[in-house]
Structures are given as C-alpha cells and as structure tokens.
Amino acid sequence: MISKTFINRPKFAFVISIVITLAGLIAMSVLPVNMYPEITPPQVQISAVYPGASAQIVEESVIRPIEEQINGVEDMMYIESSASxxxxxxxxVFFKVGTDGDIAQVNVQNRVALATSSLPSEVTRQGVDVKKKSSAMLLGINLFSEQEGINQLFLSNYATNYLTEPLGRIKGVASAEVMGEMTYSMRAWLNPERMSSLSITVTEVQQALQEQNMIVAAGKLGASPTLPNQQFEYSIQAKGRLQTPEEFGQTIIRAQRNGNFIRLNDIARLELGAEDYSTQARLNGKQTAFLVIYQLPDANATEVASLVKAEMVKLSQRFPDGLEYVIPYDTTKFIDRSIEEVVVTLFQAIVLVILVVFLFLQNWRATIIPTLAIPVSLIGTFAFMVLMGYSINTVTLFGLVLAIGIVVDDAIIVIENVERILKEEQLPIKEAVTKAMDQVSGPIIATTLVLLAVFVPVAFMPGITGELYKQFSVTISFAVLISSLNALTLSPALCTVLLSAEKMKPISWLLPFERLITRATGGYTKTVGFML
Structure with missing residues (x-):
C-alpha cells in the first residue's frame, strides 16, 4: 500500500506537497493572463494594391487569380475577400482552430507565389504582402494635437515612422498598425486640355515618373583598371528620389526637336498630400491618428499592455511640441476587473469550504488536513497548465473555483474513517491510519476515476466550443488528480502527526450544532424509512 510509506515517513509526504506547491507558484509567475482562452481561428492576410483600378477590376485581375490558387490550402476553413x-x-484566409499559424502562412505564401504570374505587372511591382493576422486587439492609442498646422496627415505619418516600429518590437506584440493610415504622397493634378493640345497621354507621364524618380548606382571615377598615375577613386553620388513639388515639376515628359522640354509642371498642378483620403480617424470630432496594438496568441495581455504604456511614456518625451496621446481603448481594464472578481470568488469559496468542514468535523486539527489539500491542489494545477500551454483566464479560474469543493472530499473521507476507527477500536494513531487507508484507498482511486470520466471527455469536444471548454475540463482534472495524490500521501501523514484519540474530541461550544445535525439525520432516516 502506497500510503503506508508516508504514514511511517510523514516528512516525505510533506516534501512532495511542498515541491508541488513551489512548482505551481513558479508557474503562476510565467503563465500569461488573458480574458479567455485562445479560441479564434488562425488567420493569414494577403494584401495587394493596384493603383488607379476600380473595385471590380481589382476583383477580376487580383483577387480572383489569388483565390483560385489558395482555395483548398491545408486546414483552411473559409476565405474572406474585399476590394475597394x-x-x-x-x-x-481562416484556418481550423489549433492550426500552426507559421505553417499556415508558409502554405499560403507558396500558393500566392503560383498566382504571381497571373497578376498585373503593376501589382507585382508594388508587392503582394502575406502575413499572419492577429484578431486580438489589445490597445488603441490616439495621437492628437490642439496646435494648428498639425493635421491628420502629419499625425498618421508620425505614428507610422516613429511609433509602429518601437512598439512592434515589444515582447508579446504581434503588430502595431495605424488604422486609416494616410501616407505622404505627391499628387499630380493633370490638366486634360493642356495634355490634349500637346498630345500627351497619362501613360507617358507614368513612364517619365518611373524612369526619373528612382535611385540608381551612378558608378565610380578612377576605379581599376586605371592608368599608373591614377591615385584617387571617386564614388559618383547622383540625385535620388524626388521629394518636393518643385523637383517633381521639373520631370521631363517629352523632349522636342527644337531643344525645348515639356515638363510635368507644364501640364499638372503638384502638391504634397495623402496617398488615400478614403478613411479618416476622429477623436471627439477632432483629427487623430489611431494606432492599434495586436498581441500574440500566447502573450500575457496585462504584461504586454504595461510594456506598451511604458514605451509610450518614453516615446512621448520626443514628441513635437503640441503633440499628445491618449489610450481610450484598453482591453486589460476589463481583463483585470474580471480576473479580480473571479479571484475574490475563489477566496470566498475557500473560506466557505473551510467553514463548512470545520462545522461538521468540529475539531481544529481535523480541519487543518482538508484545508491544506486546497492550496496544494489548486496551486499545483498551475504547473500543469504551463506544461499544457494554457493561460490564466476566466475559464481556467472558473474550473479552479468549481474544484475547491471537490479537492477536499478525499481528505475528509480519510479523516472521518480515521476518527471512526479511533473511537470504535481504540488503536494507536499509526495503526488506525494504516487500517483506515487500507479501507479507503480503493474508493479514493475509484472516485477519482469517476470524476475524470465526467470531465476528461469535455476536452475532446470539437470546434470552437471544444477549445473554450478544454481548459476548463483539463484544469479540473489536474486538480482532482493532485487531490487524490494528497489523499493517499499528505492526508495520512498529517493524520499521523496531528491526530490522536485525545485530540479528536469535538469543541464544546459546537455541541448544540452537533445535536441539531443528529436530530436532522434521525428525522431524515425515519422519513425515508417510512416512505420505503
């Protein structure tokens, strides 16, 4: 019998329980904290741009060829597409729950590569972006300014250039994106009448800009092989990309035979503006840039939010005059409040269980034994949660709340049987505990198996519902297993150390409660006997 070893060596049982508790405490410090388990299907997003095309043309020339290739990719559930x-x-592309996001991205990337040859050249030149998409929006940060001259275009570009990269490097952040991004762009308002009179087409303008607005390697002067007296080598630095409206205006569209040039400013009005004005962001009716922080699936939401807020404090010290930020959307506030409520419920349940056990056992020493089983079982469960890759969330904490009343049952069975044998047979404490464990070890194991038979099948439920309740059932199952181990090791060891025939006497001021319970039991027995 396994319990006999711990009855004779109670310190061995204490060490096992201490190790389980320490492992759980260490696990608590590394477990991520989230509102719910990660149940959203993995997503891979493909984005492309076809400048100047309508939504219908984008659908026919870009979306359709890509969809034909990626349709049926491994573990895919369905596809959502949009063109503007x-x-x-x-x-x-949405994948089945549990699919590895990195593998899904590689599979989609390979399918998109097959569709590249069917896409317009302008689309492939702009690039087709394939990346994992996180649906876990953690924080929303607004940049705003009361100062005149700082508009949404400036705010959006400042957030893109100076905030997204440092925030995206924070541990646990999947991406930092500016929603409704407005990128600086040189806008050329072409004069159709002027172009018609000079017989210039839009294609000519596009080609001229592509040829003259580029970065080139201009080469070197004096590079080997050279003459013997050549002593210096010079790198030629040519003008790179155009930047100002004046520079763009000097772009040569056509060179005439008489030596004159038709330049872009002859047929167009140039201004520095936004690439796209279709989306705008407002905060209390004022222009703003909205920066969204997405977290990784296995990240600690509260920790990531704290790191992002600390980084924003540092970055704000380098803001231009008049630029401010505010965080109006913060999911961690609700997470913290929800976790706090569940933790309060957890402690309330522990106190109630201890109180009920004390009222019925009516002995402080006897109450200590099932009371110690609660923290060992609950805290030790966190160690198994780390091994399973789970997080501390409302579902797992709800499982622990439900497990509080279950984990003390086995310990109470051991105590009641030891007390009965001490009263009836007047045996020494070690012999009484040994005999009690001979009688209840089998029922304890059987009870554990019955409980596992109830909760374990829930972990095999398919789909999103199964993912939601898997952590609930597995958490309870581990707590029950640890409580069963405690009942076979810690409880008999504590009985040997704490209990004896003299120390099992009930507390005198609880005798009225004992008489009440005895009468109620007698009345219930008579009623059932009469009905039978």
Missing amino acids: NNGSAVIT
Whole structure:
C-alpha cells in the first residue's frame, strides 16, 4: 500500500506537497493572463494594391487569380475577400482552430507565389504582402494635437515612422498598425486640355515618373583598371528620389526637336498630400491618428499592455511640441476587473469550504488536513497548465473555483474513517491510519476515476466550443488528480502527526450544532424509512 510509506515517513509526504506547491507558484509567475482562452481561428492576410483600378477590376485581375490558387490550402476553413475603389485588395484566409499559424502562412505564401504570374505587372511591382493576422486587439492609442498646422496627415505619418516600429518590437506584440493610415504622397493634378493640345497621354507621364524618380548606382571615377598615375577613386553620388513639388515639376515628359522640354509642371498642378483620403480617424470630432496594438496568441495581455504604456511614456518625451496621446481603448481594464472578481470568488469559496468542514468535523486539527489539500491542489494545477500551454483566464479560474469543493472530499473521507476507527477500536494513531487507508484507498482511486470520466471527455469536444471548454475540463482534472495524490500521501501523514484519540474530541461550544445535525439525520432516516 502506497500510503503506508508516508504514514511511517510523514516528512516525505510533506516534501512532495511542498515541491508541488513551489512548482505551481513558479508557474503562476510565467503563465500569461488573458480574458479567455485562445479560441479564434488562425488567420493569414494577403494584401495587394493596384493603383488607379476600380473595385471590380481589382476583383477580376487580383483577387480572383489569388483565390483560385489558395482555395483548398491545408486546414483552411473559409476565405474572406474585399476590394475597394482605391485599388487595394485584402484576402483573409481562416484556418481550423489549433492550426500552426507559421505553417499556415508558409502554405499560403507558396500558393500566392503560383498566382504571381497571373497578376498585373503593376501589382507585382508594388508587392503582394502575406502575413499572419492577429484578431486580438489589445490597445488603441490616439495621437492628437490642439496646435494648428498639425493635421491628420502629419499625425498618421508620425505614428507610422516613429511609433509602429518601437512598439512592434515589444515582447508579446504581434503588430502595431495605424488604422486609416494616410501616407505622404505627391499628387499630380493633370490638366486634360493642356495634355490634349500637346498630345500627351497619362501613360507617358507614368513612364517619365518611373524612369526619373528612382535611385540608381551612378558608378565610380578612377576605379581599376586605371592608368599608373591614377591615385584617387571617386564614388559618383547622383540625385535620388524626388521629394518636393518643385523637383517633381521639373520631370521631363517629352523632349522636342527644337531643344525645348515639356515638363510635368507644364501640364499638372503638384502638391504634397495623402496617398488615400478614403478613411479618416476622429477623436471627439477632432483629427487623430489611431494606432492599434495586436498581441500574440500566447502573450500575457496585462504584461504586454504595461510594456506598451511604458514605451509610450518614453516615446512621448520626443514628441513635437503640441503633440499628445491618449489610450481610450484598453482591453486589460476589463481583463483585470474580471480576473479580480473571479479571484475574490475563489477566496470566498475557500473560506466557505473551510467553514463548512470545520462545522461538521468540529475539531481544529481535523480541519487543518482538508484545508491544506486546497492550496496544494489548486496551486499545483498551475504547473500543469504551463506544461499544457494554457493561460490564466476566466475559464481556467472558473474550473479552479468549481474544484475547491471537490479537492477536499478525499481528505475528509480519510479523516472521518480515521476518527471512526479511533473511537470504535481504540488503536494507536499509526495503526488506525494504516487500517483506515487500507479501507479507503480503493474508493479514493475509484472516485477519482469517476470524476475524470465526467470531465476528461469535455476536452475532446470539437470546434470552437471544444477549445473554450478544454481548459476548463483539463484544469479540473489536474486538480482532482493532485487531490487524490494528497489523499493517499499528505492526508495520512498529517493524520499521523496531528491526530490522536485525545485530540479528536469535538469543541464544546459546537455541541448544540452537533445535536441539531443528529436530530436532522434521525428525522431524515425515519422519513425515508417510512416512505420505503
């Protein structure tokens, strides 16, 4: 019998329980804290741009060829696609819950590569972006300014250039994106009448800009092989990309035979503006840039939010005059409040269980034994949660709350049987505990198996519902297993150390409660006997 070893060596049982508790405490410090388990299907997003194309053309020339290739990719559930009149195309591929996001991204990337040859050259030149998409929006940060001259275009570009990269490097952040991003762009308002009179087409303008607005390697002067007296080598630095409206205006559209040039400013009005004006962000009716922080699936939401807020404090010290930020959307507030409520419920349940056990056992020493089983079982469960890759969330904490009343049952069975044998047979404490464990070890194991038979099948439920309740059932199952181990090791060891025939006497001021319970039991027995 396994319990006999711990009855004779109670310190061995204490060490096992201490190790389980320490492992759980260490696990608590590394477990991520989230509102719910990760149950959202993995997503891979494909984005492309076809400048100047309508939504219908984007659908026919970009979305359809890509969808034909990615349709049926491994573990795919369904596809969502959208095209807009600004030439952008977005395709989101949803995968089955539990699919590895990195593998899914590689599979989609390979399928998109097959469709590249069918896409317009302008789309492939702009690039087709394939990346994992996180649906876990953690924080929303607004940049705003009361100062004149700082508009949404400036705010959006400042957030893109100076905030997204440092925030995206924070541990646990999946991505930092500016929603409704407005990128600086040189806008050329072409004069159709002027172009018609000079017989210039839009294609000529596009080609001229592509040829002259580029970065080139201009080469070197004096590079080997050279003459013997050549002593210096010079790198030629040519003008790179154009930046100002004046520079763009000097772009040569056509060179005439008489030596004159038709330049871009002859047929167009140039201004520095936004690439797209279709989306705008407002905060209390004022222009703003909205920066969204997405977290990784296995990240600690509260920790990531704290790191992001600390980084924003540092970055704000380098803000231009008049630029401010605010965080109006913060999911961790609700997470913290929900976790706090569940933790309060957890402690309330522990106190109630201890109180009920004390009222019925009516002995402080006897109450200590099932009371110690609660923290060992609950805290030790966190160690197994780390091994399973789970998080501390409302579902797992709800499982622990429900497990509080279960984990003390086995210990109470051991105590009641030891007390009965001490009263009836007047045996020494070690012999009484040994005999008691001979009688209840089998029932304890059987009870544990019955409980596992109830909760374990829940972990095999398919789909999103199964993912939601899997952590609930597995958490309870581990707590029950640890409580069963405690009942076979810690409880008999504590009985040997704490209990004896003299120390098992009930507390005198609880005798009225004992008489009440005895009468109630007698009345219930008579009633059932009469009905039978």
